[in-house]
Amino acid sequence: SDRIVWVIAAWEIYKVTGDEAWLRQIYPIIKNTLDDDYKTLYNPQTGLYRGESSFLDWREQTYPKWMSNADIYTSENLGTNALHYQANKIIELISRILEEEGEVYLERSAAIKSDINKHFWIAERGFYGQYLYGREYLNISPRFEALGESLSVLFDIADINKAVSIFEKSPVTSFGTTCIYPQIPGIPPYHNNAIWPFVQSYWNLAAAKTGNERALVHGLASIYRAGAFFLTNYENFVAQTGDYNGTEINSDRMLWSMAGNIAMVHRVFIGMNFDVDGIRFNPVIPRVFSGTRTLRNFKYRKAILNITVKGYGRKIRSITLDGKPLLQNFLPSAINGEHDIEIKMDNKRFGDSNFELVKNHFSLTAPEIKIENNKISWNKVPGVSYYLLYINGDLPLKTQELNAIIDSGVSGEYKVSAVDSLGWESFTSEPLMFVPVKNLITIDIKENGKPYSEISTSVNKNLHLKAVTDTDGKYLFRLRYANGSGPWNTDNKCAIRTLLFNGAVTGTLVFPQRGVDLWNDWGWSNSYTLDLRKGINTIDIVFEEWNNNMNLIENKALLEYAELVRL
Template structure:
């Protein structure tokens, strides 16, 4: 695997540029793009920062120019993946002037494609798909139900329709939203044949070459940020505006422009990154929407929900963060039994006493073939042990330990459980031949390690202190980094379309950046911040994901702008990295890390912390605090007490520390 040539560009940039001196010099320069104080340039595409409230971008997705004529698809009953086994799809190569695919029979095993040489399909290509559903309809008539390949029965009275899913826009593998995407087939003159006509490679030639974001909301009660880097100011203002727009009429936090409602993991990761300290009441309401019978609701995953997917305990981390921010005793009383009930259920169902690990699907990586071998079914995924999921289970038990101490209850059991998980993680996920934690253990008769790198799990293991400081540095130092960011997994899985595979997710990048800041790796953090700012500026919104190989927002299986956790990740770069905020029981701690490329003065005003309002200024770069002033007085610790009242100023002076280092393990994707 060849090292990617941006590494030398980064080293040159980090040690030869004077990033604060000239707007014509790039802050960050790679072979793919460059970030300046007032613009982002990627080939012929540029996002110009006119001011902190105005960005103009001429970016147009190149996806329509690379749209393949090799289409994979399968049919569905009632928006379920229930026609063919995982990894088996119908397919068609659309030749010139071809207007329809051959009619296939529902459930019939397709021939495997061979010697396919895909070509580009022209934009706005009208094409028809047909399916013979006679077996399904005959079963309804004779038995009153149809039995799918996994043995599930669909009663005739429950039948909603036939749908199509696939790998090329407007087709999607997002089965649960096929009806919303208008992927329902219609009957033809032959009652056994259903069809749908779609416009493949959709492209709107009326899309303007120049698009812009202008701040439209005053947000007078919100904190205000300013620096000597207009791009950073614009990223803050755009993300703060998008954060406010996520608040629904019922006071919950919307998941994204295209995704209504509250999702456990989305709102929980978002709450930790930003919403606990920006909109704690909305975060509370949203979290409580994901509680039933005094227990946390698990998001859907490969197997439907808990216990195959078992990362619902990320809720505990979000709920605890709100308490540390607000000090709200009533909130603590509310979340204590919910966390305790949930963890007790998990102990009975998920815990393996031999490994000291908890089974279940990868946290957030919940789309089976995107990160698991095709032969693995839901039972196999349930029986596996994932790095990120166990990091969350570990931290949840540490939190329950702390809450029990506050309440004066017995805590030793939870403390012991947490230490057991940590021991199990370091024994099973940390191998001599790898310089980072492995992805998961999997198998049937014997568990074997998947030595693929998983970004979120490694980041959480560093942030939650599963990794000792020396190994944490090794992880950041040696983890593979691609041109457009730290991909969810590495290496990518061949022949699997981008989503979790071959993708960069800004919220994952944000957690990776927090881990890089903790280990004081300037190069990794610089590249990580650039990997969040580049797409947000060019795309004029905080999209959920992008293709790792192209950096484009089009081409992944599902995507949306104004995504809650992407917004939170962008804002965390200001609050948690540049300003270094960390909320603890005793107060607001500061541990900023400003990379060399982003050096300069940064000021946040009107930040509300409990009963205090803070105006905070950070000067310089690096991680070493040389002075910490509260209202002009030197303080011995960089901490604001939880009982501080009134309006105050905080000034932090940084100096590059000789112990900080810069290394980026850049790879070809």
């Protein structure tokens, strides 16, 4: 679901090259991708896009162990939504250049921005939360997520007050900005308990934009320390030790680490910001990095630029092109030939903003819960200060008890988290749904003497079901399925279908892989709340053109039965 990240790069290529043929090539690809993603990922209840964290794609490295791939699909991540916001903005800009209709994308981007700020901003923390997660009812994970925070600042999702707050209040450790914070206990370093130089680079770009000198100095030092000590641009290093030894996987000469390092020169010290019609210069240089820097033979469209920046600060005192003043710090794209640009900074510090380092920290383990005899109970978590009990997505109840009475006559979803002495909340327990027998309807899907029905691109492309109830009411709908097409943690053979309820499109159902050849390993799809009416209701599971996965060939699952839970 974060595949649209390439849109940002494709647009940047156009801004640098001005190649209209490239723009015409990428336009239909971007448009088709965004249109399909809107149908597949958009959640009208929150206004956000579902799916996995951008780049943080190692499941248990940043998600609770209980979360299945269907659960991850249901979640809504900060960084991924920031990318969808920016991608919709970009396609609208491209539409204007190519004189195509693009107003709908501008409307979508504005809505995504509004809902990111509505659902992710944690006022008491002063930064955005990591993601919304759960099953039937979502709650915010209050962990800090460095890439998502950075993109929110760079894309202007965060206003200036939020941007300042992010850099003053976010938890940053001695060796750099960790991918997430606090860390997850019992999970080895990779995305968890680690610093990635390319993420640190985005954080630095956002710090430069916001004007937090201390945050920028620390971020630059994080990159340069690693490069100096390791004598290469490693992919990541352990947050706890600052050493590249100890992460699950690592690579030297990693391209995105190298790109981040180079970007510190091009975009921070030299201050190049590319636009459709030229380059706007805005160097941001902390006092400790004061000096003279020259970038020679930089190729830009039909020009070769030699750029010298002198001094420090974030405001330009003077800028010249071949000895003549360059108006508004802007170099038009029509320039050609070889030219010299000299920038003199105002030599003033911009370091009044707060910035504090924190010790690396691990959250508590998530409680495990059970429901017996009209009571929910959970284990005692060492180091806990108190627990938070979530019931049907309502605001959590604070308690120091290890159990609570539940209403045995009402369906409900329950989960519990543990909060430590520093106020950091663990992941929640796996949600448990309590369902009185009277509230459960099961729809058998077996066919041809088999204990299941197969769905694929050629079999049961429209699976028609009926649900009969004696009263109107809200029901939770989900399907028991198996998918042995591939491993659970990689590959691209998730079965995808469109759900129609009483003839109307309701949303997308996903049936992710559960293990190679594990066609007898059953799990739950994602779920939807349906307003059933008294009598017969129709439910159709349909393969539409936009349900093609990225494998394009294998899109198969086995369905055992459907379940409707009266809420």
